[in-house]
Amino acid sequence: MRLKPAQILVLGFAVVILIGTLLLALPVASKTGRSVGFLNALFTATSATCVTGLVVVDTYTQYSIFGQIIILLLIQIGGLGFMTMATLIFLILGKKITLRERLVMQEALNQLAIAGVVKLARYVIFTTLFFEGVGAFLLSLRFIKIYGFSRGIYAGIFHSVSAFNNSGFDVIGDFSSFTPFVEDPVINIVVMALIIFGGLGFSVICDVFTTRSFHRLSLHSKIVLTMTAILLIFGFIVIYFLEHENPKTLGNLSPFGKIMAAAFQSVTARTAGFNTINQSDMTLSAKYFTMLLMFIGASPGSTGGGVKTSTFFLLMLMIYTAITSREYVEIYNRRIPWDNVFKACVIVVVALLLIFTVSFLLTLTEKADFILILFETVSAFGTVGLSLGITPYLSDVGKVLIIITMFRGRVGPLTVALALATRKKIAPIKYPEEKVLVG
Amino acid sequence: MRLKPAQILVLGFAVVILIGTLLLALPVASKTGRSVGFLNALFTATSATCVTGLVVVDTYTQYSIFGQIIILLLIQIGGLGFMTMATLIFLILGKKITLRERLVMQEALNQLAIAGVVKLARYVIFTTLFFEGVGAFLLSLRFIKIYGFSRGIYAGIFHSVSAFNNSGFDVIGDFSSFTPFVEDPVINIVVMALIIFGGLGFSVICDVFTTRSFHRLSLHSKIVLTMTAILLIFGFIVIYFLEHENPKTLGNLSPFGKIMAAAFQSVTARTAGFNTINQSDMTLSAKYFTMLLMFIGASPGSTGGGVKTSTFFLLMLMIYTAITSREYVEIYNRRIPWDNVFKACVIVVVALLLIFTVSFLLTLTEKADFILILFETVSAFGTVGLSLGITPYLSDVGKVLIIITMFRGRVGPLTVALALATRKKIAPIKYPEEKVLVG
Ligand SMILES: [K+]
Ligand SMILES: [K+]
Numbered sequence: 001m002r003l004k005p006a007q008i009l010v011l012g013f014a015v016v017i018l019i020g021t022l023l024l025a026l027p028v029a030s031k032t033g034r035s036v037g038f039l040n041a042l043f044t045a046t047s048a049t050c051v052t053g054l055v056v057v058d059t060y061t062q063y064s065i066f067g068q069i070i071i072l073l074l075i076q077i078g079g080l081g082f083m084t085m086a087t088l089i090f091l092i093l094g095k096k097i098t099l100r101e102r103l104v105m106q107e108a109l110n111q112l113a114i115a116g117v118v119k120l121a122r123y124v125i126f127t128t129l130f131f132e133g134v135g136a137f138l139l140s141l142r143f144i145k146i147y148g149f150s151r152g153i154y155a156g157i158f159h160s161v162s163a164f165n166n167s168g169f170d171v172i173g174d175f176s177s178f179t180p181f182v183e184d185p186v187i188n189i190v191v192m193a194l195i196i197f198g199g200l201g202f203s204v205i206c207d208v209f210t211t212r213s214f215h216r217l218s219l220h221s222k223i224v225l226t227m228t229a230i231l232l233i234f235g236f237i238v239i240y241f242l243e244h245e246n247p248k249t250l251g252n253l254s255p256f257g258k259i260m261a262a263a264f265q266s267v268t269a270r271t272a273g274f275n276t277i278n279q280s281d282m283t284l285s286a287k288y289f290t291m292l293l294m295f296i297g298a299s300p301g302s303t304g305g306g307v308k309t310s311t312f313f314l315l316m317l318m319i320y321t322a323i324t325s326r327e328y329v330e331i332y333n334r335r336i337p338w339d340n341v342f343k344a345c346v347i348v349v350v351a352l353l354l355i356f357t358v359s360f361l362l363t364l365t366e367k368a369d370f371i372l373i374l375f376e377t378v379s380a381f382g383t384v385g386l387s388l389g390i391t392p393y394l395s396d397v398g399k400v401l402i403i404i405t406m407f408r409g410r411v412g413p414l415t416v417a418l419a420l421a422t423r424k425k426i427a428p429i430k431y432p433e434e435k436v437l438v439g
Numbered sequence: 440m441r442l443k444p445a446q447i448l449v450l451g452f453a454v455v456i457l458i459g460t461l462l463l464a465l466p467v468a469s470k471t472g473r474s475v476g477f478l479n480a481l482f483t484a485t486s487a488t489c490v491t492g493l494v495v496v497d498t499y500t501q502y503s504i505f506g507q508i509i510i511l512l513l514i515q516i517g518g519l520g521f522m523t524m525a526t527l528i529f530l531i532l533g534k535k536i537t538l539r540e541r542l543v544m545q546e547a548l549n550q551l552a553i554a555g556v557v558k559l560a561r562y563v564i565f566t567t568l569f570f571e572g573v574g575a576f577l578l579s580l581r582f583i584k585i586y587g588f589s590r591g592i593y594a595g596i597f598h599s600v601s602a603f604n605n606s607g608f609d610v611i612g613d614f615s616s617f618t619p620f621v622e623d624p625v626i627n628i629v630v631m632a633l634i635i636f637g638g639l640g641f642s643v644i645c646d647v648f649t650t651r652s653f654h655r656l657s658l659h660s661k662i663v664l665t666m667t668a669i670l671l672i673f674g675f676i677v678i679y680f681l682e683h684e685n686p687k688t689l690g691n692l693s694p695f696g697k698i699m700a701a702a703f704q705s706v707t708a709r710t711a712g713f714n715t716i717n718q719s720d721m722t723l724s725a726k727y728f729t730m731l732l733m734f735i736g737a738s739p740g741s742t743g744g745g746v747k748t749s750t751f752f753l754l755m756l757m758i759y760t761a762i763t764s765r766e767y768v769e770i771y772n773r774r775i776p777w778d779n780v781f782k783a784c785v786i787v788v789v790a791l792l793l794i795f796t797v798s799f800l801l802t803l804t805e806k807a808d809f810i811l812i813l814f815e816t817v818s819a820f821g822t823v824g825l826s827l828g829i830t831p832y833l834s835d836v837g838k839v840l841i842i843i844t845m846f847r848g849r850v851g852p853l854t855v856a857l858a859l860a861t862r863k864k865i866a867p868i869k870y871p872e873e874k875v876l877v878g
Contacts, residue, residue, distance in 0.1 A: 284802045284809055288809070289799065342780075345788075346758060352791075360724060363724040369808070369809070370813075371809040371810070
């Protein structure tokens with residue numbers, strides 16, 4: 001039986017998660033020397049591999065250094081896509097890469113053309129090492145002052161890898177994430193930069209570095225950069241406006257600290273999942289707005305999740321086209337093919353159905369306020385990792401539901417995209433057309 | 440300046456609401472002899488004309504018989520569409536109907552072809568009188584036993600008109616809706632029948648009565664009947680399952696009462712807005728599920744609201760097409776044109792954006808739990824009228840937001856539909872196509 005590329009990818013993710021689960025369930029992975037249990041290990045392995053960052057146990061408090069390194073490896077494998085890892089191995093071994101393998105990689109990186117996939121994979125690894133290296137160096141300098149030499153360097157490396165892969169895992173302890181460093185400029189700026197670069201998608205980074213002119217970028221790169229800028233600035237303004245007088249979050253910070261914390265929230269909500277302010281202390285409005293950012297997420301082919309910036313952009317463009325009675329969806333002197341717009345619609349509708357179904361089931365299994373359940377579900381779907389605090393208190397069925405959602409959130413859009421890309425050209429009977437009234 | 444058909448419709452609705460507001464704000468419209476105030480009158484007039492049924496004051500307790508009759512007239516005008524009323528006047532006066540007037544009516548009734556619009560309008564009025572007449576007779580028989588002769592007949596007529604127009608207004612008193620009659624078979628069955636027929640859309644009723652064979656029905660009628668049946672049965676089963684052990688709702692009812700109450704909730708959620716069980720006593724899961732039913736709503740060209748059964752059906756069909764890698768959206772041996780599917784997508788995305796924006800703004804203006812705010816917004820958008828109880832306690836800004844939402848919920852999809860129907864065929868420059876990565 002020959003597996004389809006999408007099936008290989010899904011299976012690959014599942015195998016990585018399973019191996020991670022078995023390792024994390026070992027007593028030696030736990031600081032106490034007692035296993036965290038299969039379900040908690042599965043939750044952690046899924047959360048790490050799908051670069052989500054939701055945690056049922058605190059990473060630093062619960063897991064030993066061995067366990068933490070397993071988590072970091074899962075993040076790196078999940079973030080880059082295990083197929084890129086496979087490419088690395090191929091390159092190292094000097095093996096020739098077959099067309100079939102290229103096809104699989106194309107899916108892994110969500111690229112449009114087969115040409116240049118191997119080149120891109122090489123670029124991905126180089127880029128990752130570059131950003132993670134610089135990030136680790138800068139963060140280490142800062143963390144050494146806080147934690148001393150060895151733990152400082154360790155924290156620098158861990159958080160740099162975690163941030164660039166938009167994973168949201170931290171080794172600060174006590175579920176605190178970066179809240180102790182809410183006004184620390186070095187940590188804030190370095191982590192935000194890593195998150196943003198990691199969330200752009202490698203093809204965009206590559207495009208920017210090789211063309212160096214907005215005008216000559218691909219349409220995709222233009223849209224991703226435009227949408228990312230709009231979302232970051234808009235997110236910052238809204239969060240600042242909503243929270244600047246809230247004494248539990250920004251209210252008691254310095255003017256500079258307020259700006260930093262609002263910016264960090266805007267950046268992190270789009271799938272990073274670290275936090276410098278306690279999410280459950282935010283106003284209801286800010287929580288709701290954060291859910292929108294989490295739903296949109298990062299850009300395709302990146303370490304981030306969500307329905308993706310370009311998908312949301314196409315949807316807005318579609319509405320603009322409809323309202324202005326235009327015949328085609330056009331932007332930046334380019335026409336977007338209809339099947340491309342159609343694909344964006346399908347992705348968003350499927351995402352909404354998934355979120356509805358999972359959150360509905362969670363209202364049956366969990367005793368918690370609606371907003372907590374919805375926030376948790378959107379966070380899991382968008383592989384964000386922010387939480388209003390219910391993750392550790394989820395029932396066993398609830399944990400399984402969130403595990404499935406994280407997995408679907410990471411590999412789902414990929415498989416939907418593939419199904420649409422390989423649409424069969426069979427139409428045995430040409431039925432007559434007939435319209436249906438809508439709206 | 441020549442107004443477009445859509446503009447005439449929107450303006451017409453606005454004028455009807457304004458006249459209604461002025462009449463309801465009169466001291467004589469109030470039982471106390473003191474005006475309810477402009478904002479409350481505006482809210483009531485909008486809710487009645489848009490056949491929503493959300494109420495800031497109890498209809499029976501607050502308004503005089505004069506006020507209640509104004510409300511009933513607004514419901515009838517709003518439900519039938521004021522353009523059908525205009526047709527009636529034309530027919531009575533024996534005037535010739537111009538093409539332009541036919542075009543406007545076509546929009547009012549959301550029909551696909553101009554031919555047969557006048558015939559349909561005549562049919563609409565006949566059908567309405569027939570259903571409302573039979574309903575009023577049956578309900579009067581029952582209400583006379585409860586309220587005595589004159590109030591019994593009045594209640595029979597009021598609730599028949601209110602039910603067939605899916606308005607949700609009642610004259611029972613104390614915001615109780617039909618909760619006193621949760622186990623009353625006559626009231627339940629008659630009201631449910633009126634709601635279902637009113638929510639099918641006149642063209643479907645007409646189609647069924649003239650063809651009398653499912654096979655020969657139009658594709659639109661087939662889809663509406665299929666989806667309506669699925670939603671009613673599915674809704675009943677889910678509500679029954681969620682609530683049958685809840686002592687505050689179905690738990691203490693007789694076995695027959697449980698079935699009746701679950702069926703009524705399934706029927707009413709799809710834009711009628713009456714209730715036989717207290718909505719805020721339901722489980723969180725049932726509230727959430729009710730929101731889904733409210734969002735989907737009734738069928739096009741009917742007295743109901745929501746994104747519409749056929750729209751939701753096309754969306755599901757679109758996903759099925761995508762997942763099964765089919766090339767065209769097909770059902771019942773017919774192919775659905777792409778612009779039709781596209782229209783369904785636009786309607787749903789615009790609806791979601793509206794609901795998000797309004798509920799987000801309400802989190803800023805109201806001090807209430809998130810579920811209450813979201814439920815209220817979806818109810819207003821779907822012109823349903825169910826509430827978890829915050830309507831009378833809304834702030835002034837909150838009332839205005841809900842007024843706008845009810846209005847948009849009723850006329851919005853219509854204008855979107857029109858904008859799409861009259862799409863200009865201008866394409867001054869043919870830009871080259873370029874794809875964008877999504878998902
Ligand atoms: K994350
Ligand atoms: K209603």
